[in-house]
Amino acid sequence: MIELIQETIATIVPTLEQWLGGPVDWKQIILIGLAPVFIATFLVEWWLMRRRKQDAHFKGKDILTNLNLGGAYQVFELLVHALFFMAAMHWVYDQRVFNVPVNIWTIVPLFVLLEFCYYVFHRSSHRVRWFWCAHVVHHSGEHMNLSTAMRQSMLYSLTGYWLFFTPLMLIGVSPEITLAMYAVDLAYQYFVHTESVRKLPAWYEYVFVTPSHHRVHHARNPQYIDKNYGGVLIIFDRLFGTFAPEEEPVEYGIVRQVHSHNILTLNFHEFIxxxxxxxxxxxxxxxxxxxxxxxxxxxxxxxxxxxxxxAPI
Incomplete structure (x- = not known):
């Protein structure tokens, strides 16, 4: 299966590179391709929560803002990241010290390594202000539903998120495969932005990120701030002391809340x-x-x- 995917990518990459005028950002290609699935799932969530009379987190202006932020993020990533930063990623890949094959035996360890890189990136995005300038957009929403996952910043490429994934390229994983795995990681995360699922089986809650874990991550309750950074796996939070279970009700948003639906304000307020x-x-x-x-x-x-x-922190 892995070999088939690689052969498919090798066949269509040259065509896409010629059409786009540069290296292909597979993260964006995959996420755009999944957009109909994301929207359909959101509509199911909305219908289900309305039937339960629990649709307080579905506000028209907020949902439209989330969609606008997601669209702006996708366009900016395709135009800037794919044309400029993919070239930088390929330069890093050219300095690799190994050539790691991607097959049925290596894909799981490589994905766990990518998840660890994501944990470091996500934790840095909360504890380093330069990276927070981009990530704050995602946390500024005061309601939680699947559309919240689309609430993304145009600044991610400019602040350098991709630098956190260069260890994979240095050991010999191509930028295309790295970003394809990252797309899978992000696609999973879409489905944990919901109030419709309370708790999953204990074994699953122990290993994987769940809606309960991620609601905590989006909270501004003092005991929940800067917790549960995992994307797919919650094990690194448990290992490094950043895990918190969902106990008291979650209050969503950021400490210095920005009450705006203007996507330029939301993208640039923290940077300014x-x-x-x-x-x-x-x-x-x-x-x-x-x-x-x-x-x-x-x-x-x-x-x-x-x-x-x-006192300085």
Whole structure:
């Protein structure tokens, strides 16, 4: 089966590269191809929750905003990532130290490695402000339904998400295969953005990311913030102490909530706030620290009384 997929990709890649004018971003190709499945599943979810009279999280403006953000993300990724950053990925791949075959024996270990790379990327997207500038878009929604998964940022490529997956390319996995596996990871995540499923069997909840886990991840309740980073597997959260079970009801959104349906505001508000923080007077290193410090970090005000100063994190 794996060999058949590889042969199919090898057959159609040259045609797509010629049509697109550059290397193919299989992540976007696969996700766009799955769009009808995503939309159909969302409609089923909406119908089911209406029958249960539990459709409070289905707000027309929010759903339209999610769709607009998802569409803008897809277009931007195709135009910018596929034409520019795929070339950078191929440069990294040219520096590989091995040639890892992708077959029935290696695909599962490689996917687990990709999931670990995703865990590191996702955790960094919450704890490093530069990456949070992109990821904050996904968390700014105050309602949870499958359309929330489409709430994505146009800035992901520019902030460098793909750098976290370069270890696979360095060991000899091509960018096309890496991004195809990442697409599978993201496709799975679409289905955990829901209130319609409460708990799954205990063994599944222990190993895999579930809707319950991901509701926690989207919460702004203090005990839930920065928990459950896994995409498909929850095991790395359990290993590294970032797991939290769903106990009390979830309040969705971000701490500094942005009440807007304008996709430009949603895409750029945190980046603008970060630049403004960097522009404030002070030592250069402290100003630059806003790039890599956690999103909540603020410089101490040297003119304020000691009790009013916020200690750096």
């Amino acid at each position: 706030d970060m630049v403004r923080d960097m522009a404030k007077p002070g030592p250069l290193l402290q100003r630059l620290k806003h790039l890599w410090a956690p999103p909540e970090w603020q410089r101490a005000n040297p003119d304020a009384p000691p009790s009013d100063r916020q």
